[in-house]
Amino acid sequence: MTKKGFVHKIHKNLCKGCGICVHYCPKNVLEMNHDNKVVAKRPADCIGCHLCELRCPDFAIQVEACDFPDANNKKVTKKG
Amino acid sequence: MYNENIFDYMRTEKLPHIWCPGCGHGIITASIVRAISNLKLDKNNIAFVSGIGCSGRTPGYLDFNTLHTTHGRSLTFSTGIKMAKPKLKVINVLGDGDALAIGGNHFIHACRRNIDITAIIYNNSIYGMTGGQFSPTTPDGFIASTTPYGNCDPSFDVVKLASAAGASFVARGDAFHVLQLDKILQKAIDHKGFSVVDVLTTCPTQLGRRNKMKKPWENLDYIANQTVSIKKYETMSENEKQGKFPIGIFIEEKRDEYVETYTKRVINKAKGRK
Ligand SMILES: Cc1ncc(C[n+]2csc(CCOP(=O)(O)OP(=O)(O)O)c2C)c(N)n1
Ligand code: SF4
Ligand code: SF4
Ligand code: SF4
Numbered sequence: 001m002t003k004k005g006f007v008h009k010i011h012k013n014l015c016k017g018c019g020i021c022v023h024y025c026p027k028n029v030l031e032m033n034h035d036n037k038v039v040a041k042r043p044a045d046c047i048g049c050h051l052c053e054l055r056c057p058d059f060a061i062q063v064e065a066c067d068f069p070d071a072n073n074k075k076v077t078k079k080g
Numbered sequence: 081m082y083n084e085n086i087f088d089y090m091r092t093e094k095l096p097h098i099w100c101p102g103c104g105h106g107i108i109t110a111s112i113v114r115a116i117s118n119l120k121l122d123k124n125n126i127a128f129v130s131g132i133g134c135s136g137r138t139p140g141y142l143d144f145n146t147l148h149t150t151h152g153r154s155l156t157f158s159t160g161i162k163m164a165k166p167k168l169k170v171i172n173v174l175g176d177g178d179a180l181a182i183g184g185n186h187f188i189h190a191c192r193r194n195i196d197i198t199a200i201i202y203n204n205s206i207y208g209m210t211g212g213q214f215s216p217t218t219p220d221g222f223i224a225s226t227t228p229y230g231n232c233d234p235s236f237d238v239v240k241l242a243s244a245a246g247a248s249f250v251a252r253g254d255a256f257h258v259l260q261l262d263k264i265l266q267k268a269i270d271h272k273g274f275s276v277v278d279v280l281t282t283c284p285t286q287l288g289r290r291n292k293m294k295k296p297w298e299n300l301d302y303i304a305n306q307t308v309s310i311k312k313y314e315t316m317s318e319n320e321k322q323g324k325f326p327i328g329i330f331i332e333e334k335r336d337e338y339v340e341t342y343t344k345r346v347i348n349k350a351k352g353r354k
Pocket of ligand 4: 098099100102103104105134135204208209282283284285286287
């Protein structure tokens, strides 16, 4: 079994740590790291609204839909 | 369509760009690229032109035929390009100082001719590049390096100016409502005739810092609070309208385009063609 989820492609070389994506994320997925670059701390909470991607002035974050193993499915959890 | 193929349209070796952290200019640039990608335009068929200013740096990062011209005069270069190569899609980005102060004259006459160019104004209400001098769109009371007591000059309303001057497509968008901006820019680029898009945006460094909006999102929040849809604006009282900007498409009309008119009425006659 799989569950729809999102992965966050962050181009560290482009991120200027402006904090816009962190501030406007409705699900508090993103955080600023100690190196002043953004990281996806809680990717499972992402709803794929793409607001971070659309408002990033540096083209530094891309959100992609993907299939994850479903954590509620016992077989997968046991195996993993 | 989001940014999945944005780098196909960029000179990636020139990135990261020169703009300050959180500068709205990058948000608009990405929106223009998505609009072009959505329209499936051929990169080689686009001429992308700018003047001087932070906004003027845009073409340097884009993989089109690009031209970085002089302050205030970019529309004259675009006019030349369109006259010489009518098949090219000409997109011209301008700063608010660039378009409305030094270039105000060129701007109104380009509108009047209705030549097929898309003019996109990165309207951050300040001279970003040269140290935060006030511009023709600096809001009332705002502090700029040249208005230490607060700006007392009334602003231009770009939409009204472009409409009165004769542009056949006039719209306003902003760097906060990005999906709407994508759609407006797509229509503007697709329109045949002179299209003007006033894009309200930020300059955290020169405008924000002096006006209690130092953080990039504080400046973006200001833009968000300033803007309302045209529909909502129409229902508001005169009092409520103060300091608010309606966003959306104001004019979208089919009118004679200048290169076609000039070809028919001047070039063909001069060459003795019917
Ligand atoms: C003929 C001429 N006059 C003045 C300047 C100096 N100058 C460069 S950019 C600029 C204004 C920039 O402001 P704006 O057009 O609003 O663009 P921004 O930097 O905010 O994007 C000025 C006055 C110049 N380069 N050329
Ligand atoms: S908006 Fe972009 S540049 Fe700013 S912190 Fe987020 S990823 Fe980095
Ligand atoms: S796509 Fe939306 S929910 Fe997911 S990280 Fe970006 S802003 Fe947050
Ligand atoms: S000075 Fe202002 S307009 Fe120029 S790059 Fe910095 S924030 Fe952007």
